[in-house]
Amino acid sequence: MKLEKWENITEWPLTALSLLFIGVYAWQILAQPQGAWYAAADWVMNALWVVFAADYVISMILAPHKWEWFKKHLFDLAVVLLPMVRPLRVLRVLTALNALHRTGGMALRGRIVMYVVASVVMLVLIGSLAILDAERFAPGARITSFGKALWWAFVTITTVGYGDYTPVTVTGRLLAVALMVAGIALIGVITATLASWIVDEVSADEKRATEITQDQVEAVSKKLDALEQKLDRLNQSTPTNG
Incomplete structure (x- = not known):
């Protein structure tokens, strides 16, 4: 194609x-x-x-x-x-x-974790730069340095929203909405990945417990077979009274 x-x-x-x-x-x-x-x-x-x-x-x-x-x-x-x-x-x-998303040779959960981490870092960085560019010289702006912009982006993407720094321009507010939506989506991905990991761990523990139980049953069964064989040999060697 x-x-x-x-x-x-x-x-x-x-x-x-x-x-x-x-x-x-x-x-x-x-x-x-x-x-x-x-x-x-x-x-x-x-x-x-x-x-x-x-x-x-x-x-x-x-x-x-x-x-x-x-x-x-x-x-x-x-x-x-x-x-x-x-x-x-x-x-x-x-x-x-997109390149990270398509990276091969890695387990699905590993790709998800890498993708989420890269997304968070990149979104915070570009959000900081974009909001600083939009707000720095606006009348009444409070986000006037990269440090403040970085703090604002981190607080916004985590949906905490302290409100100590808020955008005053239309572009800045649109960026804030986009960053909050992205933060909610990433939190959902992180929660789903964590839940999947917990379920897999519980399933693995149950599987190991089942395997141990089966091994024990097989061991007991072998001992019973050996005991039956001994009893049969004893019965065969014992003379019957006529």
Whole structure:
């Protein structure tokens, strides 16, 4: 299938470009370069965006059922379109998680744990950068440094919500909603994985107990057979009185 071949070829290169994308974006937000450096960073960001948009268009062209593919890849479309809003550019890096999700040679639960950990770290990082970009220079903003942004992102994704730092811009509030929804989803995955592990451990203990019981029954059965054989031999060797 042409689409599968294209995805296999481009998956890891696009993942590397996504990480480069967030690296340049983070440098823009944290270092705030000026002049030629800012222009160079902006050029790299735009060039990468063109690559991602081209990948989306090519994938749609190669898809055998385009409407079904379109409905299943709405997030990819959003990732292509939303970077027009500067603070949302960082969402592009979320596609890097696809490579982790498809990593082979690992048990399902191990992949889930790795995927969840990577998702939490990445969401907190990009949430911090995006909220700082959206809020830093807004009138009345309280999230004005990366440390505050990092604290806000961690508190928000865990759905604790202390309220000590709150976004004042529309973009910042949209980011907060997205991060809270992502946090609820991740908590659900963590809970399900933990429950699955507990069930498997209980099942394993019951299986071991059953195996021990069966071994004991077999051992007792063998002893009874040996005892019966001895009794038969004794009966055969004992003379009968006529």
